[in-house]
Amino acid sequence: MPGQRDRRQPAPTPTGRTGRPRSTSRAEILAAARRVIDEDGWETLTVRRLAAEIGVGTTTLYHHVHNKDDLVVELVNQHLDQLARPELPDDPRERIVVAATTMHDALTNWPWAAEALTADGFIGRLGDSALWIVETIVAGAVDAGCTQGQAVDVFRSIWYYTVGEVLVRARSDRRRAQVGSADTAFGLHRLDPSRQPQLAAIGDLWPERSALDLYPQVLRIIVDGLLAEAARPA
Amino acid sequence: MPGQRDRRQPAPTPTGRTGRPRSTSRAEILAAARRVIDEDGWETLTVRRLAAEIGVGTTTLYHHVHNKDDLVVELVNQHLDQLARPELPDDPRERIVVAATTMHDALTNWPWAAEALTADGFIGRLGDSALWIVETIVAGAVDAGCTQGQAVDVFRSIWYYTVGEVLVRARSDRRRAQVGSADTAFGLHRLDPSRQPQLAAIGDLWPERSALDLYPQVLRIIVDGLLAEAARPA
DNA sequence: TGTACTTTAGGAACGTGTTCCGGAACATGT
DNA sequence: ACATGTTCCGGAACACGTTCCTAAAGTACA
Numbered sequence: 001m002p003g004q005r006d007r008r009q010p011a012p013t014p015t016g017r018t019g020r021p022r023s024t025s026r027a028e029i030l031a032a033a034r035r036v037i038d039e040d041g042w043e044t045l046t047v048r049r050l051a052a053e054i055g056v057g058t059t060t061l062y063h064h065v066h067n068k069d070d071l072v073v074e075l076v077n078q079h080l081d082q083l084a085r086p087e088l089p090d091d092p093r094e095r096i097v098v099a100a101t102t103m104h105d106a107l108t109n110w111p112w113a114a115e116a117l118t119a120d121g122f123i124g125r126l127g128d129s130a131l132w133i134v135e136t137i138v139a140g141a142v143d144a145g146c147t148q149g150q151a152v153d154v155f156r157s158i159w160y161y162t163v164g165e166v167l168v169r170a171r172s173d174r175r176r177a178q179v180g181s182a183d184t185a186f187g188l189h190r191l192d193p194s195r196q197p198q199l200a201a202i203g204d205l206w207p208e209r210s211a212l213d214l215y216p217q218v219l220r221i222i223v224d225g226l227l228a229e230a231a232r233p234a
Numbered sequence: 235m236p237g238q239r240d241r242r243q244p245a246p247t248p249t250g251r252t253g254r255p256r257s258t259s260r261a262e263i264l265a266a267a268r269r270v271i272d273e274d275g276w277e278t279l280t281v282r283r284l285a286a287e288i289g290v291g292t293t294t295l296y297h298h299v300h301n302k303d304d305l306v307v308e309l310v311n312q313h314l315d316q317l318a319r320p321e322l323p324d325d326p327r328e329r330i331v332v333a334a335t336t337m338h339d340a341l342t343n344w345p346w347a348a349e350a351l352t353a354d355g356f357i358g359r360l361g362d363s364a365l366w367i368v369e370t371i372v373a374g375a376v377d378a379g380c381t382q383g384q385a386v387d388v389f390r391s392i393w394y395y396t397v398g399e400v401l402v403r404a405r406s407d408r409r410r411a412q413v414g415s416a417d418t419a420f421g422l423h424r425l426d427p428s429r430q431p432q433l434a435a436i437g438d439l440w441p442e443r444s445a446l447d448l449y450p451q452v453l454r455i456i457v458d459g460l461l462a463e464a465a466r467p468a
Numbered sequence: 469t470g471t472a473c474t475t476t477a478g479g480a481a482c483g484t485g486t487t488c489c490g491g492a493a494c495a496t497g498t
Numbered sequence: 499a500c501a502t503g504t505t506c507c508g509g510a511a512c513a514c515g516t517t518c519c520t521a522a523a524g525t526a527c528a
Binding site: 118119121124132134138139142149151152153156159161164165168171172192196201205209210212214217224226 | 436
């Protein structure tokens with residue numbers, strides 16, 4: 001039974017508040033969650049396990065956290081908090097690239113961050129710590145000559161691409177880990193060369209090519225294209 | 235109790251096979267699933283409900299389907315099956331755009347298809363019906379002058395963007411449906427104009443701009459950029 | 469007819485996230 | 499001292515996806 005401790009509030013600090021004093025704080029829950037993840041991996045982070053870690057009833061957590069998604073989003077926010085703010089170049093286009101790449105790397109390097117991306121309305125729940133990224137991208141787009149509307153479009157496009165990249169790769173990584181190395185992308189039903197000649201010809205090139213990380217390159221292409229498009233007269 | 239019927243195999247057709255004859259087929263399960271979705275919405279598609287619809291034990295389904303993800307992926311495959319094969323233009327670049335847009339629209343118009351996208355290794359489990367899209371994109375890229383490796387990159391990039399677009403928009407749609415119209419993307423914690431001046435200035439423009447569907451335009455930008463990049467000498 | 473073998477069916481049970489609701493634990497008023 | 503109001507805790511219970519294991523329902527051969 002790890003992590004059991006006294007749950008009574010030691011100091012009867014007169015908070016000027018009525019009602020039963022809380023024996024658990026949101027912060028304590030988040031800290032415990034981080035502990036569980038660090039020690040035993042994020043797959044083991046279950047609501048009951050977390051409650052046990054704190055030494056508290058399971059359903060108590062729901063008085064401090066809306067649901068598990070909420071918790072995970074908050075954890076990702078904390079993670080983004082501790083991100084080192086990179087040096088931002090002068091060129092607005094490069095600023096966009098740097099900001100987007102920073103967020104991408106942060107999400108990629110934290111495998112279970114992908115879990116948060118599928119949470120409803122993730123961007124809307126980003127904390128201040130991550131907002132500088134959004135701000136930097138939007139401001140960069142405006143600096144590069146976009147209207148405000150176009151700047152929003154730029155961010156959305158980048159965001160879509162980033163989310164897709166992170167999610168798909170996280171998922172196929174997990175799959176690879178389970179199945180073993182038997183991943184040829186189309187490994188299950190073999191390809192019919194008469195109907196999918198190109199795919200059949202490519203064959204084993206696919207998985208090895210898929211291992212490449214070309215996020216930065218493609219991101220640059222997208223940013224360049226979007227900014228060029230915005231600069232064009234209607 | 236809807237959907238209950240006789241489960242005995244009426245014809246003792248000598249199948250030359252030994253063992254207990256199956257009273258349920260994979261096809262029957264998929265058909266019932268479609269029925270449930272069409273009638274009561276895909277949120278109500280649960281394993282128990284589905285089994286009840288067929289009039290069969292819950293766990294029986296697991297002898298015909300690996301898991302629910304498997305089922306959903308199969309349903310999406312069926313949906314893509316019934317897709318009208320669009321007229322493919324001669325220009326390889328346009329072929330790519332048409333193919334990608336076709337898949338994008340199919341996924342977008344079927345809200346719960348997004349659920350399948352998060353399934354592990356979705357692309358690898360695509361059926362023949364959807365493979366023509368992959369083949370068309372890859373072949374188009376090769377026709378446009380890409381190497382096979384670059385063609386894979388082109389598809390992957392398009393796929394990432396498409397998945398991200400579909401997922402994020404599906405999720406924010408769902409959120410909008412729940413919360414009501416109180417979605418200003420950053421509606422929860424109000425923006426600090428001193429720290430996020432651009433975002434604060436944009437304000438209400440964000441949600442209205444987010445409602446726009448600019449998949450085709452951005453897709454063209456991505457495709458153009460990728461093909462141009464590939465055509466460049468190293 | 470009966471025994472062995474083979475394949476499918478499905479109930480019991482587990483672990484998950486989550487909701488409901490009764491009661492515990494405090495401050496305040498009488 | 500006691501009642502009242504208020505806030506928080508947490509066990510019971512639910513629906514979910516899923517696994518395990520035993521029984522059912524056949525065929526094949528004696």
